Amino acid sequence: MTDWKTSISSSGEDAVIRGEALQNVMDMDFADAIWLLLKGDKPSEAESELFNTILSSSIDHGVGNPSTVSARTVQSGGNEMNTSVAGGILSLGDAHGGAIEECMKILQSEETAEELVDRYLEAGDNIPGIGHKVYDDKDPRAEKILSKAEELGLAGEKVQKMKEIREVFAEKKVPLVMNVDGAISAVMSDLEWDHRLGKGIFIIARTPGLVAHVHEEMDEPDFRREDGEYVGE
Template sequence: MSDVSDWWRTSIIDMEPGRIELRGHPIQDLIGNVSFAEMIWLMVRGDRPTPAQARLFEAALVSAVDHGPQAPSIAAARMAVTCGLPLNNAMASAVNMLGDVHGGAGEQAVEMYTHIADWDGNIDSALDAWVAAQGKIIPGFGHRFHTPVDPRAPRLMHLVREATQEGACNGKFAEIGEAVEASLARRKGRPIPMNIDGATAVIYAELGFAAPLARGLFCLSRSVGILSHAWEQTEQGGRNKGPTPPSYRWTFDPPRKTDETA
């Protein structure tokens, strides 16, 4: 049986008839005694957060639940419902939209903060090296809709400072994030404030989450908004609604004439 039982190996769950243990904790001891955010931490990390860590972690999860029907993932969920898909399929369609461009900035910001933390030099040279390797877009800063300030970021950074005072984290990555913000303002000659992705990246880095988990945690957070919008669209009804009303048409680009078709 070892060849079969060893096919999958996990330290996350152990169970047999009448017994379920998650990370070594009987499920009945967890139910009613840990929050959902604490449960996410336990399942992903294998340990339990301190109360101060749990509060900061939950704040990051709450902050990113929704950003309106114009967000591609939310729009995809609503359109999926109008195409007759049930909630689970609508949610899957939406989560699959969360890639490098829409949904990946938090992971990228954690990577950038880590790069700066490991850099042997000042913040400007660290950013120069990042841009040379990754391109000119600085993840986690600036927002095309929320100008001049993304209202979520200052609140989260305030909570990071409180958590640092409580010993939940050491504030290292908060200082890096603020240094990036200051450097960008000097370079551009105007403020380029931290946005939600930059702020949640500070929190996840402060709490010791690996960069790829920042995207996974964002997917969990945004799934709340996705479910809400998919259910709202279900209740509103509507059939086969595309990205624009039917009276609007796309722009048609005629085929370019070549020497053979002229």
């Protein structure tokens, strides 16, 4: 029998979350409770406001992205809510939702902006946190997050490093917008979050959107069939 040990939570009449009585956690804002659960302490008022903005920024972004398409497609096959939402979450990867983790990792490294850009250019890889398929001039979600971070006095060295990465890349190759992943990564790094929680933050934020899309898909005819074109010999 496995003997599980954890410092996260307990159950029963005296249940606690990170040492805080569950009854007290139930009085907290949901974003604050998430912060407590993942980081192990309570956010300040400013941190709470910024974290809430970050979670809300990623709650949904239209029907055409991989996770939403996947969730709705799985639902159209006649599955349950949990299966369909899980299908959407499983579609999250380096190109959709996963960039936050990698971006936080490079921002928290000792490499300078110029060293990072040179390394990615030499490898021919995309730099996480810059560029977007929809936004050319600016990502309004990123702009909002950075603006609030600066307004609350929480924008620090990592936000500056993210801006420098974008500037160096523009000088060496082409100007690209800082996307919402870059803004979230920079701010969460300044708030001293572990980069390994990057994808988890996005999963938590996007799950309500997936639930909403799956719920809507329940009222559509089963088995959505998309047109396809055979191009083989």
